Amino acid sequence: MSLHNRISVFRAERGISRRQLADAVGVNNQTIGYLERGDYKPSLELALKIARYFGVAVEMLFSLERFEPIAMTLQRTGEDK
């Protein structure tokens, strides 16, 4: 089963480099790259550390289902308002 994540989106949004995130959660910066690309599934501990670093719930970053595109989320939020 594949594990989807939005690490690169959160990282880009906050202007954080791979190395900064890697140093903060105590892994190699290549590991962050492989995580973002979906080549590596993180341990629960690492997933929680990354979520804590961004200050969000772990489900916001990782999901077993594909995340919906940001454009659709924004559109839905606009319609709700």
Add this chain to the structure above:
Amino acid sequence: MKPRRKSILSMLDNAVRWTGMPARVADQMSDAPSVDRKNQPRRWSPIWPIAFACILFVLSFIWPSVLLTSLGAVIAGMGASIHVNGPLGKPSLEDDEREAALRKDSLLFCLGLLAALNGLGQPILLIMSQWQNWQTGHGAMVVISALILNATLLGTLPTLYASWSFRRLPKE
């Protein structure tokens, strides 16, 4: 005016500078190293020592000699140096969880393959030694070549596995 002759020490200094190692070490020790050359995937280089060690092993059946065995030691050394510079070359204490898992998988793959090869190869060697009436010296050379092949595989197979496990990451 006649140019002054260089001392042996300055010539040695120049020779070391010529290799490019001092500049590379200075770059790696700096706060912002340009490229992390060490512990990069080695996708092709481990294949050479494995191929040479296999050829040497086969040659030892027909032409057992001390010269070939010495060459084998050099090949095993080549494999060890590739391992040190490969993705598994750094101390395991520095591994993060992905690297530790990769190291474990690579070693399991290597040891599994070695166990299968040795389990299959030993009876074959035993049958061949009886069939071809090998003398003690001949048998010893074949065994040493097999040991060198084992050492080379042990040094290079994990590096090869780890190097092919992950695709290269694009630069950020």
